[in-house]
Amino acid sequence: MFERPKTLFAVAVALSFAVSKFSGGVNPYYYDIILSIGINIILAVSLNLVNGHTGQFSLGHAGFMAAGAYTAAAFTTFVPPHHIATTLFFLLALFAGGLAAALAGLAVGVPSLRLKGDYLAIVTLGFGQIIVVILQNIDAVGASRGFSVASGYTNFFWTYFFAALTVYVIVHLVDSTYGRGFLAVRDDEIAADAMGINTTKYKVVAFTLGAFFAGIAGGLYAHFKQFISPDGFDFFKSVDIVVMVILGGMGNTAGVIFAAVLLTILPEWLRTVSGCTFLPHWLRDVAQNRMILYSLLLIVLMLTRPQGLFGDARLFRRTPKFKKP
Amino acid sequence: MTEFIQQLINGLSLGAIYALIALGYTMVYGILRFINFAHGDVYMVGAYMGFYLAPSIMRGFGQKSIASGIVILVAAMAICAALGIVIERLVYRPLRNRPKLTVLITAIGVSLFLENAGQYVFGPDPKAFPDIINDHAIEGLGDLTVTVSQVLVLAVTVALLLLLTWIVKKTKLGMAMRALSFNPVAASLMGINNDVVIAFTFGLGSALAAAAGILFAISYPSIDPLMGILPGLKAFVAAVLGGIGNIPGAALGGVLIGLVETLVVGYSDTIHIPSTYRDAVAFAILILILLFKPTGLLGAADREKV
Amino acid sequence: MNPLLEIRDCTVRFGGLKAVSELNFAVGEGELAGLIGPNGAGKTTVFNLITGVYRPTSGDIRFAGKSVVGRRPYRITARGIARTFQNIRLFASLTVFENVRAAFIMHLSHGIFHALWRGPGFAREEARIDAQVMELLEIFHLGEARDALCKSLPYGDQRRLEIVRALATRPKLLLLDEPAAGMNPTEKQELMRLIRFTQEKFNIAVLLVEHDMRVVMGTCHRIAVLDYGVKIAEGAPDEIRKNPKVIEAYLGQEEPAHA
Numbered sequence: 001m002f003e004r005p006k007t008l009f010a011v012a013v014a015l016s017f018a019v020s021k022f023s024g025g026v027n028p029y030y031y032d033i034i035l036s037i038g039i040n041i042i043l044a045v046s047l048n049l050v051n052g053h054t055g056q057f058s059l060g061h062a063g064f065m066a067a068g069a070y071t072a073a074a075f076t077t078f079v080p081p082h083h084i085a086t087t088l089f090f091l092l093a094l095f096a097g098g099l100a101a102a103l104a105g106l107a108v109g110v111p112s113l114r115l116k117g118d119y120l121a122i123v124t125l126g127f128g129q130i131i132v133v134i135l136q137n138i139d140a141v142g143a144s145r146g147f148s149v150a151s152g153y154t155n156f157f158w159t160y161f162f163a164a165l166t167v168y169v170i171v172h173l174v175d176s177t178y179g180r181g182f183l184a185v186r187d188d189e190i191a192a193d194a195m196g197i198n199t200t201k202y203k204v205v206a207f208t209l210g211a212f213f214a215g216i217a218g219g220l221y222a223h224f225k226q227f228i229s230p231d232g233f234d235f236f237k238s239v240d241i242v243v244m245v246i247l248g249g250m251g252n253t254a255g256v257i258f259a260a261v262l263l264t265i266l267p268e269w270l271r272t273v274s275g276c277t278f279l280p281h282w283l284r285d286v287a288q289n290r291m292i293l294y295s296l297l298l299i300v301l302m303l304t305r306p307q308g309l310f311g312d313a314r315l316f317r318r319t320p321k322f323k324k325p
Numbered sequence: 326m327t328e329f330i331q332q333l334i335n336g337l338s339l340g341a342i343y344a345l346i347a348l349g350y351t352m353v354y355g356i357l358r359f360i361n362f363a364h365g366d367v368y369m370v371g372a373y374m375g376f377y378l379a380p381s382i383m384r385g386f387g388q389k390s391i392a393s394g395i396v397i398l399v400a401a402m403a404i405c406a407a408l409g410i411v412i413e414r415l416v417y418r419p420l421r422n423r424p425k426l427t428v429l430i431t432a433i434g435v436s437l438f439l440e441n442a443g444q445y446v447f448g449p450d451p452k453a454f455p456d457i458i459n460d461h462a463i464e465g466l467g468d469l470t471v472t473v474s475q476v477l478v479l480a481v482t483v484a485l486l487l488l489l490t491w492i493v494k495k496t497k498l499g500m501a502m503r504a505l506s507f508n509p510v511a512a513s514l515m516g517i518n519n520d521v522v523i524a525f526t527f528g529l530g531s532a533l534a535a536a537a538g539i540l541f542a543i544s545y546p547s548i549d550p551l552m553g554i555l556p557g558l559k560a561f562v563a564a565v566l567g568g569i570g571n572i573p574g575a576a577l578g579g580v581l582i583g584l585v586e587t588l589v590v591g592y593s594d595t596i597h598i599p600s601t602y603r604d605a606v607a608f609a610i611l612i613l614i615l616l617f618k619p620t621g622l623l624g625a626a627d628r629e630k631v
Numbered sequence: 632m633n634p635l636l637e638i639r640d641c642t643v644r645f646g647g648l649k650a651v652s653e654l655n656f657a658v659g660e661g662e663l664a665g666l667i668g669p670n671g672a673g674k675t676t677v678f679n680l681i682t683g684v685y686r687p688t689s690g691d692i693r694f695a696g697k698s699v700v701g702r703r704p705y706r707i708t709a710r711g712i713a714r715t716f717q718n719i720r721l722f723a724s725l726t727v728f729e730n731v732r733a734a735f736i737m738h739l740s741h742g743i744f745h746a747l748w749r750g751p752g753f754a755r756e757e758a759r760i761d762a763q764v765m766e767l768l769e770i771f772h773l774g775e776a777r778d779a780l781c782k783s784l785p786y787g788d789q790r791r792l793e794i795v796r797a798l799a800t801r802p803k804l805l806l807l808d809e810p811a812a813g814m815n816p817t818e819k820q821e822l823m824r825l826i827r828f829t830q831e832k833f834n835i836a837v838l839l840v841e842h843d844m845r846v847v848m849g850t851c852h853r854i855a856v857l858d859y860g861v862k863i864a865e866g867a868p869d870e871i872r873k874n875p876k877v878i879e880a881y882l883g884q885e886e887p888a889h890a
């Protein structure tokens with residue numbers, strides 16, 4: 001099914017377009033969840049490039065999302081539209097957000113090159129936190145009070161257009177001889193280096209590109225919720241995304257997409273459970289505290305299935321068919 | 326000048342708390358080469374143990390008496406030591422030979438679990454820590470304000486550091502711990518089971534974190550289930566600054582981070598860094614060390630063999 | 632003989648330990664040279680110096696007339712030095728085929744944008760690489776195993792796969808670190824044949840580190856002996872076999888050196 005990502009991409013875009021024509025009558029509650037799913041797919045798949053394919057465990061993805069969200073929101077708020085078409089204006093804002101996030105990714109990627117594993121995780125966490133602290137101090141965008149975004153440009157079509165674009169780009173990139181470099185860096189950096197692979201370049205590309213899409217997701221999020229605040233992009237948000245990647249199986253794009261869908265619906269479902277008066281008290285309590293479940297899920301998963309729910313059967317892997325001459 | 330000395334004193338007592346937490350990170354890293362992400366949350370549990378035990382202990386040993394202070398401290402340390410050992414046994418030990426990433430993710434899981442279970446069990450809102458001591462400013466120091474709690478923090482920290490030094494240098498388990506951090510094979514030659522040494526290390530580190538939790542709660546009497554996150558991260562930075570795996574280094578790093586943070590806040594107007602950047606200071610330091618001296622101040626290079 | 636690789640007065644220290652001291656050694660174009668020595672003598676360290684994993688404390692290393700000291704390993708590989716590792720370092724999550732394919736990255740003419748756009752040029756290049764990978768695998772009898780995860784291969788095959796992967800970078804000099812380790816006598820015979828064959832077919836120089844004396848003596852034209860980081864002898868296999876210093880260096884060894 002993923003043999004032809006280009007076709008898949010076209011189909012996804014066409015489908016988003018078609019569906020968006022009928023989304024008028026959808027219950028706003030479900031519409032909200034559906035958009036959240038799309039944004040989370042972008043976040044998880046882009047983080048998967050860094051954490052999964054390239055094996056550089058980052059805990060700062062929410063920071064890049066924040067950079068994108070604030071830049072895009074500031075763009076639509078402060079830049080006069082100059083009579084350009086609304087859509088173009090919005091796309092420019094998203095692109096600005098992606099670019100700002102990519103720059104932040106570059107700023108993290110370069111100094112982190114020498115770091116591995118735990119250290120890298122903490123440094124990216126630190127960078128993410130620094131971004132949050134900086135945002136808390138910029139008065140023009142509301143500082144820690146939060147930032148109201150007037151325009152709710154984000155809709156079904158653009159959300160899923162970018163989700164499809166993210167998947168397309170990352171799948172194509174990894175699934176090529178060029179892309180083997182990401183996996184080689186993940187599996188054994190020293191050996192990769194010895195095989196003539198510029199490991200630095202791969203890591204920086206992964207960080208920058210991953211951050212770019214996180215920034216796009218941020219821009220979409222800002223113009224969807226129409227209110228953003230620095231706290232919303234803290235460490236816990238990063239963990240949310242990391243859990244999607246781990247649950248789906250690091251490096252397994254299809255699994256990660258599935259996990260993003262599942263983990264976006266799950267809290268809503270848990271909310272329903274916690275409201276069911278006929279259920280025992282403790283169960284409702286637990287359901288109310290989603291993070292307890294997440295943390296237990298992480299621990300149990302690592303103890304029993306560290307490769308994630310779907311293993312590392314990389315559905316996107318293409319081993320070329322070789323015909324004997 | 327007075328102002329500067331005042332800042333130094335404040336920084337020192339904050340740094341002492343970071344130092345106690347940092348020791349746990351560094352000891353565990355020394356023998357297992359992994360960052361126990363959940364360590365900061367053990368510190369939080371330590372503070373809560375103090376909170377729950379204080380009333381009954383003070384009923385038995387006297388209100389605000391030295392005896393009850395010591396009993397509260399020791400009890401919280403013992404409980405957290407047990408917690409540390411249990412976590413190691415249940416979660417980390419089965420993962421001992423797994424990829425580092427697996428262990429790291431698990432540690433994040435444990436950390437999140439403690440934080441969220443803490444919110445559930447202890448309640449999410451901040452709680453006022455009971456008065457265990459008669460905290461007030463010590464008189465006769467002119468313009469300097471030195472509180473009893475600050476003196477207490479420093480005194481207890483020094484005492485614990487001396488105790489730790491003795492344990493590590495003179496006791497058999499402590500020596501086995503050091504041996505293990507150099508060479509796992511050599512350590513097992515000492516006739517002590519590695520599992521025991523590792524459990525001991527976790528216990529020791531967690532006990533120190535609990536002490537830090539109590540000391541923090543005495544100085545800043547408001548505790549909440551997420552209170553461990555930032556001090557935990559800063560203490561980790563302290564451990565890296567001192568050279569991860571190096572025990573004196575962790576203490577030194579803790580004190581330095583405490584000082585720098587306090588000075589940045591104290592002189593925020595002069596150096597044009599708003600004091601709201603306080604929590605970013607430690608991370609900035611971390612990034613700088615890793616860029617310029619990844620082995621930390623006292624650490625030795627740990628090169629991967631090819 | 633025109634020295635392809637020249638190690639001049641190279642010393643490397645790890646803290647107090649001098650792992651290699653003032654080593655002088657050269658490998659000529661197309662030569663089959665050997666580097667032997669007891670455990671811990673510094674052989675792997677020499678490889679790490681040549682490939683840029685470590686930097687010499689002092690001294691110079693020249694390859695094809697230019698110094699490689701201070702160059703990043705991938706650049707040194709690009710100049711024409713490839714290696715295998717003593718403790719096998721294959722890309723564990725990749726298949727046999729993909730392991731070799733990864734080593735073609737350095738010769739790619741396309742980059743990110745081609746990979747994303749996937750025009751006809753991209754397809755041609757990928758097809759060409761696929762064919763070249765298979766050709767190499769077939770030469771080394773690994774064609775059948777192309778879709779197996781490299782972890783699942785027998786030990787000897789993994790070592791051969793490492794050689795294939797190194798060859799895929801099209802080196803002028805191939806460094807082999809204990810390729811015969813863990814092989815049975817038949818596999819060792821086959822390996823010796825392969826090394827000689829590789830040297831001829833690809834017309835490259837080979838520097839071989841190996842504990843099995845039969846393999847070293849049977850393949851190399853010239854052998855250098857290291858002991859505690861110092862070169863204690865150098866010469867043709869027959870001279871080395873008889874050299875009293877070499878015999879003495881190996882006497883301290885638990886394992887007899889099959890000399």
Ligand SMILES: Nc1ncnc2c1ncn2[C@@H]1O[C@H](COP(=O)(O)OP(=O)(O)OP(=O)(O)O)[C@@H](O)[C@H]1O
Binds near residue numbers: 629630650672673
């Ligand atoms: N990264 C390092 N840090 C510290 N010491 C090292 C490092 N790499 C190697 N050494 C030391 O240098 C010496 C030489 O090691 P090396 O691995 O080069 O030996 P070798 O000749 O390859 O031995 P073997 O036959 O066992 O493979 C040894 O004493 C080793 O412990």
Ligand SMILES: [Mg+2]
Binds near residue numbers: 674675676717
């Ligand atoms: Mg060796």
